[in-house]
Amino acid sequence: MNNFSLNKGWLVLCYSLILGLCLCHSPSFAQNVPLSTTSKQQVTGTITDGTSPLTGVSISVKGQQNTVVSDFDGKFTIAVSSNDILIFTYMGFKTLAIPVAGRSTINIKMQEDATALQEVKINAGYYSVKESERTGSIAKITSKDIEKQPVTNVLATMQGRMAGVDITQDGGTPGGGFQIKIRGLNSLRENGNEPLYIIDGVPYSSESVGYSNITSGMPTPTSPLNSINPSDIESIEVLKDADATAIYGSRGANGVVLITTKKGQAGKTKTTVSASSGVGKVTKMLDLMDTQQYLEMRRQGFVNDGITTYPDSAYDINGTWDQNRYTDWQKELLGGTAVINNLQTSISGGSALTQYLLSGTYRTETTVLPGDFEYDKGAVHFSMNHFSEDKKFKLLFSSGYTVQDNLQAATDLTRTSRNLAPNAPALYDANGNLNFENGTFQNPLAALRGITTAKTNDGMANTVLTYQIIPNLELKANLGFTDLKNSEQRILPSTMYDPIYQLGSDNSLLYSNLTMRQSWIVEPQLRWTHNFETSKIDVLIGGTAQQQRSSRLYQLGIGFSSNSLIHDMASATTKYIFASDETIYKYQAFFGRINYNWNQKYILNLTGRRDGSSRFGPGKQFATFGAVGAAWLFSNENFLKDSPVLSFGKLRASYGSSGNDQIGDYQFLNTYASSGLNYQGMIGLEPTRLYNPDFSWETSRKFEAAIETGFLKDRIFFTAAWYRNKSSNQLVGIPLPGTTGFSAINANLDATVQNSGVEFTLRTVNFDSKGSKWSTNFNISVSRNKLISFPGLEGSTYSNRYVIGESTSIVKVYHYTGVNPQTGLYEVEDVNGDGIITSLGDKKTIADLTPKYFGGLQNQFQYKNWQLDFLFQFVKQQNYDYSPNVPGGSPINQYSDMVNAWQQWGDIKPFQMNTSGQNGDAVNAYYNYVDSDATIVDGSYIRLKNISLSYDLPLQILKGVNCKLSLQGQNVLTFTPYKGGDPEFKYTGYLQPLRVYTAGVQLTF
Structure with missing residues (x-):
């Protein structure tokens, strides 16, 4: 590990330098301080787009270093001579050149320019590039898209808006997470497919900080990405192909998500206050049986089993419970309204040399x-940006701190709401106490006395120092630090259970998890650019030194003298430690990029990275990754340059490799842990992992080819891309014989996973006239994931999970053949013909749960002060249908369709006979049915994912104050054949995503 002895003194030295620079360069916050004040007169004016003022427009004097920017009201003041020419530039608008001609007032109306979108700078991580000149595949959304969505997780803002980026929500519990796949699953390991997240140049770990025993009320542990505040984000870029990701080496195998936070703008101080309030409801309930349908199903079950006397425990049907009572338990337990409130304020401004932004957000959400x-x-x-007067030195500083406090139920009641008999007793008795109906009713509200708490404190700081040594040679240092502390508890008091059991606090349980994570990064860089007569070159070299330290303590406490002490682990009678450890991850690398552009027609981009990771053993710690990308801007050829139809055309292609070290720390070492067992007064150690010195990197090789075309001055812009990625040298657990004492050893498997597909995007400006505009954005991705090689698969324990030539997301199931009219039982195909249904011999039907295609359709309308934006998301996929855990006839509610169950010999019915659970053949047949392709159904959907309506309210009384009113909706409307709840959701036993509506107001002054 000596190769990774990184000196923290670098970090201390760099931050000391920052402090000194801040003291030496005290910022001036006067409005519009020009670089040159030798002019003879002052010119003032206002800049608008025809309806509203434009902030941040750059106004410069042609041929001089005299530049100012417009303030929040679109106003500017600049010192000029009477014969000067003013240049007005603004991203997305046509550049204007206006002679002063002796005037003292010049008011400007700027026009949007679709073609200018190709000049927009795209963040590619270590460098930025014009949209028209990029050779890699990069998708982008901006704050204009983000601010229209009433969401709290950064991944939610990206759903349906980016080709090749598949995002699904984990559930409707506040603080829950999302799953993201960028161009498919590359690794056979479930936890080896996360992309790299970079926030303002600082890597942000997406490794879960939760623990399954703690967060059992949610389908997945707590997502650390909730700490990223969407309202603070200026843009999100997703790097997808080798050309874009190879410069990140081993960290870019699964794509890179670049998050850029908002920065201040020069001008007078601007204050913005936003407040919104909304409600959330479950998107869809299941159509279940009412009381009479349910009781008839139960009676049939006993009749079919030959039982004439109902058992004492059958409270729902033997008369113990009211057989005329009906409760819609889904509505009762999940039909509440979540209340969402959000308040945000920001202050920004500054001079031409120093800009600042300070913002704060507070959000509350119930369930x-x-x-x-x-x-x-x-x-x-x-955030603060500072430039020296000669523009040679630049300081960028940004920081953020997030505090989350999440109090939720320890038990998700979704499955309970679907299982409860519709004639189950009332939740409360006549005295307002929880009703247990004399010990016959397990009251679901009692489970809510068990709670989970998650408190997360997350801080991040980033500083970028840039100095221009000589013209075209720039020295840069990127410094970053993150600090996360996550404390979780799951509290299960004895009061959760029926008092009839007389359980005391000595039966109470407390699970706790304390996770802390700190990381720092130092990245020196040197960039040289040079413009030749007909070409230009851009060279970047740099290095990375990074360290992450993580510690965790997972504990279980049993028995307390009083439930009032249950929050204190020290008060537990018995304590168990599941895990107590500290790990250090060290990473270092050297990277480089050479970009050559000849005559604005032919572009070559070479990137490479030499990576070193402490997660591998001696001799395996370092690997080299690289890529080559090329582009031909054929629209700049002489025969097309003045085409009235084709305004832009580019062919691009890339090939390269990246790695993957997402395997956790110390996986190659012999490791030991405390056994927790006392032997002759001593606690012994037990081995937990075997040494494997050959443990090495996964490798992904990526190829892409694409065409980008713009027509009619880019009012129609179309992109088509084809890609094929192959990931080999898979890091998996290879099974071992039980005689070794270990079930598996971590090693590289000579298996290869391939992801291929096509992506299409279309952007159109359908209408653009005075004060009115209508634009459309469409994207669709068609992808295929398959295992193309796996030596020795048939003889391995993976033979029941994978098939060569099929997706790695397949499931092997029985083939359902229907209900036998004679026996009334579900039947599945006996594939091997041995007369016995077995998993090994008959589960041969393959169901692929990978989406066949997905995408989104967004429309944006603007009419004077009104703006309407809506996004339809669509997915073509298969999904598991909801299935109760017992067959029809048991004391569990079922789909209302199951009234059509088989009853007598010869019936042709879609559902088998009901059983009380005493018919073993019927029970076995049911579980074979659940494990068959009958329960894998069409889960496709088209969803009105987001809608936003806003109005800029003219406030003539309050001069200088802008007011915007808005209405927003999320998960508004879904069209789907799926009956099992929300078709997007993969976890049928947990709370599904909510439909959310919010109303808000924003004041700017």
């Missing part, structure tokens, strides 16, 4: 479950 559960989130963000 649809009964009870006082709430998710609170507060965040503060600060």
